[in-house]
Amino acid sequence: MIDEPWTLSPSVALRPEPFGALAYHFGSRRLTFLKTPALVRVVRELADHADVRSALTAAGVPAGQHQAYAAALAGLAEADMIRPRVSAAPAKEER
């Protein structure tokens, strides 16, 4: 996943909170908690970068933590909070 282009799912909205953000999926009506501000930044950056790795770097996540963040992103992918980006070009961000 870390070398692939990803983006926030179009049915998901993010609500900033002191701990990070709530992510709400309007389709599945699932609520997920993004537990750190850095993870929120990563999720917001995904659409504007060629792959997950560069989004992590842009969000200021040190390389040593990339694997841990990739695992968190895999969890979000499972709930369709984020999804693979089909077009190679960076997509427009968020609803």
Place this chain on the structure above:
Amino acid sequence: MTIAPEKPAQNRLVDHFERGLDAPICLTWELTYACNLACAHCLSSSGRRDPRELTTSQCEAVIDELQRMQVFYVNVGGGEPTIRPDFWHLLDYAVDHQVGVKFSTNGVRLTPDRARRLAATDYVDVQISLDGATAEVNDRVRGAGSYATAVTALENLADAGFGDAKISVVCTRENIDQLDDFAALADRFGATLRLTRLRPSGRGADVWDDLHPLPHQQRRLYDWLCAHGDRVLTGDSFFHLSAFGEALPGLNLCGAGRVVCLIDPVGDVYACPFAIHDQFLAGNLLRDGGFQRVWKGSPLFTSLREPQSAGACSGCQHFDACRGGCMAAKFFTGLPLDGPDPECVQGFGEDALARPRSVPASSVDHSRSTPTRNQPVLLQLRTRPPATACAESPLAGFSPEESA
């Protein structure tokens, strides 16, 4: 938003929740106190419409504000919300403004035509209230004919292709043996079962002593939830049962005023849907400058977001599991808020209930002043004659030796 310094991922979300969020996660909005039924345990003492009920345009303004606050969905209830003439309009208005709606109904207005229209609407969940898996058990507390109404509504939804309706059950002493039957009923309609706790709120205070599950039934409920919890919704309402052992899925804390609150039909904002009482009134969204100002600034909510004392529970090894239980359940049974829940599974609630206490009078009551046609009557006349004749002596049963 403030960007916090980098920290390793931490899992104590509960700590954040206890300090309150920028907007509620679970917002209940009761649209009307009017109801065609008069359930014995109604937590909002509904029946009569309040003449100060929010108008259509006032409701639209509330929805606009919820959209701005990114409250992604509301739980709409009442009373019976669908008997508001503008209910379907408000439903569409909310959905069009990115506020999903989950509404609770007894099913009275869910005609086949309406069910088809709901099936074609996104972001709408329907919750049909049913408090018995049989008409006999349900109608005793919800009123004659209410089981048939609910089942017809479920049939209409299923026939219209409305996926995954919810069957919402308040667990009582009389229906706890029917948990498997409820699950089968949900399967029959392609629905999901939702179980919630009976609170001594509203008219529930009058019947709680007779209807709340007995200790051995609580254990059965806990075991059933542990075995079937993945298929059943609970609104996280059974966290007091977590003191049996393994925590149940969901938020194991009282969210009142922190992540949960209630907007009532006249725009009063209460700490939780089970706490419609002056003591838990945070403000009014018409008088106090809107919902957000009440949510963020009311003195009541501010105090609920401060660290709470565990009080009499502070020495209990199970406190981390149950967090002292439900604030509303304690308040309406006259127990101190910093002590055990009246249904504490370690038995401390029974001890507390046995001590002197005074149950608060209700401060908001929209019950009808005259009985309705199908109003449940829990007090039943005896059908058999007494076994012995009445003892007419004023000293009957009095024995001086024993009482000395």
